[in-house]
Amino acid sequence: DWLAQNMVTEARxxxxxxxxxxxxxREVDFIKLRLMLAEGHPWDDKLVDAILPK
Structure with a gap:
């Protein structure tokens, strides 16, 4: 279960x-990711776009 969840979220x-x-x-901003999740932001395209490198 953990691996499947990881593959569709952080790994993706x-x-x-x-x-x-x-x-x-070429790395996501893992600190920003953790902060956004802690603030209750859902795992969605907006979150992924916010943590991708520019």
Whole structure:
């Protein structure tokens, strides 16, 4: 169960960051991710867009 949940959330965001992020910055902002989740933000496209590297 844990692996399936991880693959559709954090891992998916990480794969997108690696594939779409700029060459020198291919990691999601995990601190921002944790803060947004702690504030009750749902895991949705807005959250993923907010944590992807620019």
């Amino acid at each position: 965001a990480g794969f997108r960051a690696f594939n779409e992020g700029p060459k020198g910055n």
